[in-house]
Each structure stands twice: as structure tokens, then as C-alpha cells.
Amino acid sequence: MSLSSALSIAQSALLSTSRQTSVVTRNVADASNPDYARRTGVVVSTAPGARMVTIQRAVDQQLFRQNIIAISAWSGQSTLAGGLDRLQLAVNGVDNASSASTAIGKLHNALQLYATTPSNPNVGATVVDAAKQAIRSLNDGTQAIQAFRAETDTQIAASVSELNQLLAQFEDVNKTIVSGTRTGSDVSDALDKRDALLKRIAAHVPVTTHMRADNDMVITTTNGITMFETVARPVSFAPSAAYSPGMAGSTVYIDNVPVSGGANEASGKLAGLLQLRDTTGATMQAQLDEIARGLISAFAESAPPLPDAAGLFTWNGAPGVPANLVNGLAGRISVNAAFDPERGGNVTLLRDGGANGAGYVANAAGTASFSDRLIALGDRLDQPMAFSPAAGIAASSSVTAYSASAIGWLDHARQQATTQADTKEALASRTAEALSNATGVNIDAEMSLMLDLEHTYQASARLLTTVDEMLKTLLNAV
Amino acid sequence: MSLYGMMRTSVSGMAAQSSKLATTADNIANSDTTGYKRASTEFSSMVMPNTGRSYTSGGVTTTVINSISHQGIHKYTTSALDLAVDGNGFFVVQDPGGTKVLTRAGAFVPDGQGRLVNAAGFQLMAYPYGFTPAAGSADYGSLVPVAVPQGEIPAKATTEGAFQGSVPAGATPVPAANLPSANGVTAQSTVSSSLVIYDAQGTQRILDVHFTNTGAGTWEVAVFDRADAAPGGGFPYSSGPLGTANLTFDPVTGAIDPAVAPLSLSLPGGQAVDLDFSRMTETGTQPSVVQNADGYAGSAIEKVEISKDGIVSAIYGNGTIEKLFAIPLAEVPSPDRLTVLPGNVFAANGESGDVSIGLANQKTRGAIISGALENSNVDIAEELTDMIAAQRSYTANSKVFQTGSELMDVLVNLKR
Numbered sequence: 022m023s024l025s026s027a028l029s030i031a032q033s034a035l036l037s038t039s040r041q042t043s044v045v046t047r048n049v050a051d052a053s054n055p056d057y058a059r060r061t062g063v064v065v066s067t068a069p070g071a072r073m074v075t076i077q078r079a080v081d082q083q084l085f086r087q088n089i090i091a092i093s094a095w096s097g098q099s100t101l102a103g104g105l106d107r108l109q110l111a112v113n114g115v116d117n118a119s120s121a122s123t124a125i126g127k128l129h130n131a132l133q134l135y136a137t138t139p140s141n142p143n144v145g146a147t148v149v150d151a152a153k154q155a156i157r158s159l160n161d162g163t164q165a166i167q168a169f170r171a172e173t174d175t176q177i178a179a180s181v182s183e184l185n186q187l188l189a190q191f192e193d194v195n196k197t198i199v200s201g202t203r204t205g206s207d208v209s210d211a212l213d214k215r216d217a218l219l220k221r222i223a224a225h226v227p228v229t230t231h232m233r234a235d236n237d238m239v240i241t242t243t244n245g246i247t248m249f250e251t252v253a254r255p256v257s258f259a260p261s262a263a264y265s266p267g268m269a270g271s272t273v274y275i276d277n278v279p280v281s282g283g284a285n286e287a288s289g290k291l292a293g294l295l296q297l298r299d300t301t302g303a304t305m306q307a308q309l310d311e312i313a314r315g316l317i318s319a320f321a322e323s324a325p326p327l328p329d330a331a332g333l334f335t336w337n338g339a340p341g342v343p344a345n346l347v348n349g350l351a352g353r354i355s356v357n358a359a360f361d362p363e364r365g366g367n368v369t370l371l372r373d374g375g376a377n378g379a380g381y382v383a384n385a386a387g388t389a390s391f392s393d394r395l396i397a398l399g400d401r402l403d404q405p406m407a408f409s410p411a412a413g414i415a416a417s418s419s420v421t422a423y424s425a426s427a428i429g430w431l432d433h434a435r436q437q438a439t440t441q442a443d444t445k446e447a448l449a450s451r452t453a454e455a456l457s458n459a460t461g462v463n464i465d466a467e468m469s470l471m472l473d474l475e476h477t478y479q480a481s482a483r484l485l486t487t488v489d490e491m492l493k494t495l496l497n498a499v
Numbered sequence: 500m501s502l503y504g505m506m507r508t509s510v511s512g513m514a515a516q517s518s519k520l521a522t523t524a525d526n527i528a529n530s531d532t533t534g535y536k537r538a539s540t541e542f543s544s545m546v547m548p549n550t551g552r553s554y555t556s557g558g559v560t561t562t563v564i565n566s567i568s569h570q571g572i573h574k575y576t577t578s579a580l581d582l583a584v585d586g587n588g589f590f591v592v593q594d595p596g597g598t599k600v601l602t603r604a605g606a607f608v609p610d611g612q613g614r615l616v617n618a619a620g621f622q623l624m625a626y627p628y629g630f631t632p633a634a635g636s637a638d639y640g641s642l643v644p645v646a647v648p649q650g651e652i653p654a655k656a657t658t659e660g661a662f663q664g665s666v667p668a669g670a671t672p673v674p675a676a677n678l679p680s681a682n683g684v685t686a687q688s689t690v691s692s693s694l695v696i697y698d699a700q701g702t703q704r705i706l707d708v709h710f711t712n713t714g715a716g717t718w719e720v721a722v723f724d725r726a727d728a729a730p731g732g733g734f735p736y737s738s739g740p741l742g743t744a745n746l747t748f749d750p751v752t753g754a755i756d757p758a759v760a761p762l763s764l765s766l767p768g769g770q771a772v773d774l775d776f777s778r779m780t781e782t783g784t785q786p787s788v789v790q791n792a793d794g795y796a797g798s799a800i801e802k803v804e805i806s807k808d809g810i811v812s813a814i815y816g817n818g819t820i821e822k823l824f825a826i827p828l829a830e831v832p833s834p835d836r837l838t839v840l841p842g843n844v845f846a847a848n849g850e851s852g853d854v855s856i857g858l859a860n861q862k863t864r865g866a867i868i869s870g871a872l873e874n875s876n877v878d879i880a881e882e883l884t885d886m887i888a889a890q891r892s893y894t895a896n897s898k899v900f901q902t903g904s905e906l907m908d909v910l911v912n913l914k915r
Contacts, residue, residue, distance in 0.1 A: 023878035025530070026572050033575065073575065203818040204802050231789040235818060241692075245664075245786030251695040252703065257732070277707065277725070277732030278691040495883045499890075 028488050034481040037064055038474050040074040045471050052462040055453065056217035059462050060209055078209040079460040085216065086230070088456045091449040092220055093227035093288045098442035100293030104173065105301065105435040111165035112305065113428060121162065121312045122424035124155035129402055129421065135371070136395035145368030152333055152356050155316065162309050163266060163352035166302055170264040173298040178260040180291050181273060184225045188253035191218045195238055195249070202236040212236075222248070226275070227288040243288070246278045266306045267348025270298050286441060301434065307412035308427040309351035314343050315408070315420035317354065319401040322374050322381040330377035333360050340377050346409035371395065502910070504547070504556045506903035511558035512896035515542055518561045519889045526877045533618065534604025534843040535875035536567045539885075567845060568834040571603075571876040573868065579804060580607045580615060582623075583873040586865010588828025591642060591856060592621035592844065599624065599639050600844040601829050601837070601854070603873050613647040619842030625824035626858075628810065632827060637854040645811055645824050647803050652815045654701025657794030659761070661775040662708065664788040666690050668753065668781045670712040679709040679721040679734065680743045686734040687711070689718075690786040693725065698770050701796035706741070706764075708774075710788070718746040720776060722764055741766060742774075748781035755779060795819060805869040809859035828864040829856045 044062035051057035059079040113120040128151040135144045194215045201208035215238065222228060222240065228248065231239040240249040248254050254276035261271060273280045273291060282295025313336075320332040321342045330340035335357040336350060343350060358364045359376040374394055375382035384391040403419045410416050414426045519540040529535040541562045547555040573583050582605030584590065589601035600621070607615035607623055615623040624642040632638045670689045679686045688709035696704050705725040713719050721743045727736040742764040749756040761773040772792075779788075798816035805811050809826030831837060832852030837845035847854045860866040 024880040025874075025878045029572055029574065029874065200801060200816055200818060203820075204804075204814050229787055231787075233789075233791055239789055241787065241789075243785055245690045245692065245788050247691075247693050247788070247790070250693070250790055252705075254693065274732055276691070276693055277728060492880060492883075495880055499883060499887055 024488055024491060028485065031481050031484040031488065035478065035485070037074050038478045038481060042471070042474050042478070044074075044076060045467050045474065048462045048467050049464065052464055052467075055457065055461075056213055056220070057462065058209070058213060058216070058460040076207050076209060078212060081456060081459040084452065084456040084459050088449070088452040089220055089223035089228065089230075091445065091452045093223045094286075095442065095445035095449040096224040096290045097227075097287035097293040098438060098445045100290045101287050101296060102435065102438040102442040104169075104293065104297040105431070105438050108166070108169055108297070108301065108305065109431050109435055111169060112162045112309075113431070117428055119158055119161065120424070120428055121155060121158045121309065122421070122428050124151070124158040125312075125316070125402065125421055125424050127151045128155050129399060132395060132399045132402075136392045136399060139372050139392040139395060140389040142362075142368045145371055146362055148371060149333070149356060149361055149366075149368060152320075152360075156334070156354055156356060159309055159313050159351040159354055163306065163349065166306050166309070167264045167266065170270065170298050170302040171262070173294050173302070174260050174264065174270055177270075177273065177291065177294045177298065178258055180225050180294060181256050181258040184222065184256045184291070185253070187218055187222050187225075188249055188256070191215065191222065191240070191249055192253045194218060199235045199237045208236070223289070225290045226280075226292075242275060242280070244280075246275045246280070248275055264302075265349060266310065266352060270295075304411075304413045305427075305431065306348070306351070307346060307409065308414060308423075308430070310346055310348060311408045311412050312420060312424050312427065313351040313354040314347060315406060315423060317350075318342050318406065319404075319420050320398060322377050324374075324381045324383075327380050330381065331357065332374075332376060333357055333371060346411060371398075501553065501555060502903050502906055506900055506907075508556040508558045509896045509899035509903065511545075511560075512899070513893055515540070515559045515561045516889045516893040516896060518563070520886060520893070522563060523882050523886045523889065526882050527879065530875055530877040530879055530882070532604075532843065532875050533606050533872045534571075534602055535877065536565050536571075536603070536839070536843075537569070537875070537877045538563055538565050538839070540564070565835060565837070565839050566876060567837055567839075569876045571874040573871040574874050575871050577870065578608075579802065579869050580609070581605060581870055581872050582607060582805065582826075583868045583871040584828060584859075584865050585868050586828070586863060587834065588830055588859065588864035589834075589845065591624045591639075591827060591829050592617065593624055593642075593644070594621055594842075599642070600840060600846050601831075602842075602844045604843040606872055609647050613649050614644045615647070619844065621842060621844060623826065625809070625811065625826040628822040628825050630825065632856055632858070634857065635855045637829070637856045639856075642827075642856075643824075645826065648800060648813055648823065651797050651799050652813075652817075652819055652821065654697055654699060654797040655794050655819075656699040656770055657696035657772055657792050659773045659775065660694055660696065660790065660792030661778065662692070662694075662788060662790050663778040665753070665780045665782045665786065666710050666712070666718055666788075667784050667786050668748075669784070672712050672714050675713070678713065678719055679711055679723075680719060680740055682723075682735045682739050684735055688721075690788060692788045692790060694774075694790045694792055696772060696792050697794040697796055698766070698768065703796065704766075706772075708790075710746075710786075713745075716748045716750050716781060718748070718781070720744045720746060720762065722762065722774065724766070744776060746776055746779060748779075753780045753782040805867060807860050807866040807868070809867045825858055826867060827856045828859045828867070829854050830864055831855075 041062040044060050048059055061077045062074045063077055065073050065075060117123055131148040131151040135148050138144050194211050197211045198208045198215060227243045228240050229243055233239060241247050256275050258273045259271045282292050282299055284300060287293035287296050317331055317334045317336060320334050321329045322332045323329045329342045331342055334354055336353050357376060358366050360366045360368060360370055362368055370376045372391060372395055373382055373384035383394045402421050405417050405419050408416050408423060414430055522538040522540050526537050541564050542559050545557040545560050547557045549555055584603060589603060590605060591599055592602050593599045602621060604617050606618050610616045622644045625645045626641055630641060673687055677685050677687055679688050688711045690710040692708045694706045694708060696706060698704060707723045707725050709721045711719045721740040723736045723740055727738050729735055742762050744759060744762040746755055746759060755777055759776055761775045764772045795817040800813050801816045802814050804814055810822055811824040813821045813823055831847055831854055836850040838848045840846055857864055
């Protein structure tokens, strides 16, 4: 070994130490970046006087996969829980104050009061007022639900467009990784970026990933729909500007295959939104429609063999009484003008009957103290009737009980979604923590490595100066 | 006689030392020149015929020796086109005039035409990939300058693809009238996947592959061209399926039984693609299908890679590797006797023996290291000590001359 080669070796030692230091610096700089995986500079000795540093990136596929599954579940459930919260507030109000159930309860009370003093039309007018309250609750509820569905639809469109953007970015990054892997360059940064994109994609749709040769990744949804293979597959959705009851929302397609929102548990934001728009929104609307139908049939005038005719509560199909679920009935129900003193109606029709003609008059004698019909009306609010099973609540119950169940149904769904969201959030943060422990940066380890490197560098530099001294001695001899 | 002889001898000594100092000067000047080989001076005595009673001084003759066979240490660089030989061989290079010489200086960079030229302006020569030179000969005629291609690689059409994964067991069978193969409005599939393929022009095409359960353990695969899909995607496609196949899965193992031959598709335009479904299984409830196909679109060259064997490969953006040249190494029986020419190149002569050219990394020729350069084999410390010694020797010779001169002075002054 000559002095020149000693110099050259010391020089390459300095180079490899400085490269390792740059790896450590990068690790420390990105220590708080959750998408950054720790790099290790590995020194390889090839020939005398030459050492190369190759950069390795910490990977834990298993933990990463668990993490993205947890992210999907959390994102879906929190979307669901948030949506149900907003829906409850919009439809039922604070403490259910504006709910149909509360309004029906007040109507029931007013009816009982009128039954005790049937001769007082002023008390009768309070019944009509209470009926108007119930109608307002139903009409507002319908509007709120449809507005909520339209808003959710906009969110779906936003989610779809973000998903398309993410997939396009993914395509670029994946291309970089594949060609980088083939040409043997360092693709660690692109891999970090791809993992970060994958996490964001997983927040929208639950995904499964498969690796092909050269670090090429294929993404499918957990239902096997291809999202990315060589190129990004299109995610398409035609948003609707406004929603009306009974209107079906348009479908989201990934790679031309329809995506379903599923029932109960939602995985991924898209599934959560679809479920809110199509399942929750539609079911709640059906419940309001059934409450409206219940009110119309409870207050209907009946005088067999004449057909039942709409009484205090009427709709655009009057005088008939709807027998089955009518989409949007809650938005079209109104107070019969014949009963409404403000519109020239007569409240006593409620006591005597006959709004649909003389054949329906119950108090033929015109007795002022006749209260049988009022008592019968109050009873009918508590009598069981058949409701459509499509609305998701016990098919046979009274209108009063049914409207209370509707509140209970929403509360239950909301509570369940919130509990699930909390559980999934815990899972997501735990898996993220485990992933970070496995692949993240440990500042302590980096610092001690840095000290080691500093010493190596100092030693190499010392060698350089020593060799330099030796050469100087030689030159002085000349 | 002897005084003159003594003076002539000391002159020859001074000349020899100055020649040694000249080689030292050259060595120090070129101590950082890539591929430079140290020159050293060897002395041999010249003896006059002597009678035994008196001594007639002779002189010293010098021979310059180049330590060409002594390998310098490698210095690693970041350019893949920087080459070093780890062994006895030499690169064959040619000057602009076409004269072929040997060198160890491998700092090559592509010129305007993509040819690899080193710092001294010599072009690197190689055999086209696949050519095997005859053993022990020097086939200069077949050598061509190594040129990095600047064009594009043409696209390659997809000829085969494969699907791997599982379809869900216990799926609801689809009635025969609604099967994708019927291509009706009501057609539905159980699992839909798609695959990117390329035609001979490099145009991307997406094939829709529908897996449909037809009964317990039996599935139908129908492949359509996505370009034919109904507006908004899906059924009915404007033309029927490109191909259909039936898969039957073993109820116990879930594997395909009986085996299926790859599904041969004939695409519009005559392209034939074979799709392999033999590794599909029927398991679990969640489908998981992974697809893969060969073929690629045309793409530009990404980088050039040179292997230990001297094989120059172009790597294209789509990952295709094309082997272009094999850089050979030349060898001579006595490398230290090669004629040294300007630009760190060497030429064979009668003393060095004949050149033989063969592929790299074979026999004693050595391997080619990409991303490294061979430093000069000069050691500054050794040169400096040599220089000091030469200086002292020169001074001693001059003292001898001075003594001779003074004695002559005495002699001349004898006569007044």
C-alpha cells in the first residue's frame, strides 16, 4: 500500500461517510412525516479503495395493508356517523323538537281537549293549528331529507373527482417506480409517495393491492373491481342537481362496474356517502311518507258503504285515502281547507263529520256536546295499522308509536355508526402507530448513528492529514 | 586517456540521471491522469575492454521501462460510461483517422453521434452483440465504434396475458339468458376485471373480462373489447365477445379441474392474444383477480448499462433491455514492452508480441467495471524519493566531472 492509495481510500471513506450522513439527515428531516419510511445507507465494499453506499427503505407490507384497511373502515364509518348526525338535526331538530312524533303528540292532546269541550270552536281551532304543526314537520322533514341527499350527491361527485385525480397521480408515480426499479435507480421517494397516495385512495374506496414484477402495483377494490393496472381505470359518476322523494341516485362506476354502498357498515368514504344518499335518506323519506299516510287515514271520514275519504289531513289524491306507501306523501300532505277557519272552513266538521258530503255526517242531530267522533279520532291515532316494510320499522303499529319508532330508528343507526366510527378510528390509529414503529424514523437511533458517522469521518480526515504530513516531510527533504 | 574517459563516464552518468529525472517529472505531472502508466528508468553498465593493469571507465546506458501491466487503483464515479478494466486487458480504441490502439483510460462520453469518446479523443471499439471473435486472433475488421442509440424502440404487441386469483365460492348463478356471452341488455357478470394490452403500433386497448357463475363450481369467462362497450360502459357491447371459456373448479380444492387451455383471442386487425386462466381458483367470498400481460408501447432510451462482460445494453423507458455491443479486451504477451503513444494509448510492436482480442471477463483479460476509472499507477512518495536519489547521483557525477576537469587543469599547467 502506497501513500497515494492510502489517500485515495481515506477519500472514499469520507465520501461514503458523507453519503451515510445525508441519509441520516434525510431521516431526521422527515421524522414527523407519517408517509416517510426510514432509509438505511448500506456500505458495500467492492474493491480496495472503493466503497459504495446503497440505500435501503424499510418496508412492512403486512402492517401497511392492515393500515389501509383500517383507514377505509374509519373513513366510511365517520362519513356515515357525521351524515346521520346532520340528518337527525335537520329532520328532527334539537332534542327532537321539530320531529313528527312531537307534533303528533301535541295534536293528540289538542284533540282530547276538544273532546272535553266539543261545543267550543276555539278549542277546535287549536286542533287545526296542531295539525298544521304536524304538517310543517313532515313537509320540512321531506325538504331537509331531499336537500341532504342532493348535498351528499355533490360530495359523491367531489369524492369521485378526487379519486380520479389520485389514480392519475398514482399512474405517474407507479410509472416512475417501475422504470426506476428496472434501471436500478433509487426509487425510495417515489415509493413513499405511492404509499401516501394509496392511503388517500383507501380513504375513498377499500382497496386490495397486488405486486407484479419490477415493483409494479395493481389496485383492485375489495370486491375485485380493477382500479389500477398499468393505467388508471376511470371512476365515473353523473351527479344530479336536485332530488325528489322516490328518485334513485345515479350509480358510481369504477372501471364500468357499479359500486354499491352496502348496508350498515360502510368501508370507504364513497360507500358511506352512497349509503347515506340511497339507503338512509330513502328509508327516512319512506318513514315520513308512512307517517303522513297514517295521519290521513287516521283522520279519514268513514261511513260505510261509502268509500273512506280524506278528513282533516288531505293530499293531492283526495278525497281518496292512500292504501300503500306513496313516495313523497310527506311533502304533499296538507290541512283540508274545509276545516281551516283561516281559509273559511269550519272546525265543527271535525266534531260532526261531513266534510266530504252529507253522507259522512256523524252528528246528524247537530248536538253541540257530541264528542263521540272526536274520541274515536283520538283512539284511531293509537290504533295499529299496516305500514310498508320498505320503511324499515315494525310493519304494524299505531301512527303515534310509528312516529316515535322513526326517531328511535335514526337514533339507533346514529349511535351504532358513531360507536363503529370510534372503534375504527382506534384501529386506524393503532395500525398507523404499529406501521410507524416498524418503518418510521427513530430519532434516538439516528442520533447515535450520527455520532458513529462523525467519529468515522474524523478518523478518515485524520488519516488524510497524517498522509499529508508524511508527504510534506518528504517534500521538505527535496 | 583515463582522465578523458572518467569525464565522459561522468557525463554519461549525468545524462542517465537527467533521463531518470525526466521520467520522474512525467510521472508526477501525470499522477492524476486516468489510465497513465508509470515510466521508470533502469540503468545498465557499459564496460570498456580492460587490460588488467589499468582501468578504463565505461559508462551507463539507460532503458526506459513503462509499468503498463501494473494496475492502478480504481476510483468510483457516478457515470455508467466510465469504464475500468480489472485484469490484464486493454480497451481497443481508434483515433479519428481510424488507427486502432490500446488503452486503459476509460472516461468515455458520447459525442454528437452517440459514439463513446474518451478524454484523449479516442473512440471505443466493440463487436456487435452476439459476435464471437476467434480465439487468439485480433479481428480488427469486425470492430465497430460503440454508439449509444438515440432512437425509440418500436412497440411490441401483446401476445399473452394471464389471470390469477380467486372468484368467490357460493356466488349466485346467473341464468343462461343473462350471461355476458349472450351480450344482451340484461347481461350481468359476477366479477368484472379488465386488462391493458398493446397492439403492434403501441396503442393501448383495454379488454373487459367478465367472470360469471353459471352453477356450482362452473364459471364462464367472456372477453370483450372495451371500445365496443355501450355508452356509459357495460352491456350490450356493439360486437360480440372476442372469446369465451368455461372454467370448472374442483369443489374440494377450489383449483381448476379439468385443466383449461389458454383462451385464444383474435382481435380486430389480426392480433392474436392468449389469455391463461389456469391459475384461477374458487375460494372465499371476496373476489381477488390479478392480471398481467406482455407487450409495451414504444418508448425512448432511458439509459445505457455496461455489464462486467462488457455487454452494452440500452434500457428503454418501458423496461425493455436491448443488448447492443460486446466490448472486447485486447491482450499482448508482454504489456510492459508496448509502445507508448500520446493520449495514454499503447501500440503493439515486435517486442510486446501480437495482440489478441477476446470478450471481456474471460481468461486473464479481466472484467469491465462500469462507473469506475483506473487511476494512474504513480505513487508520489516513490517518485519524490527517486527524485532525491537522482539529484544526489547527478551531483556526485558532476563532482567526478569536476575532479577530472581539475586534474586536467593541473596537467595542462605542468608545461609553463
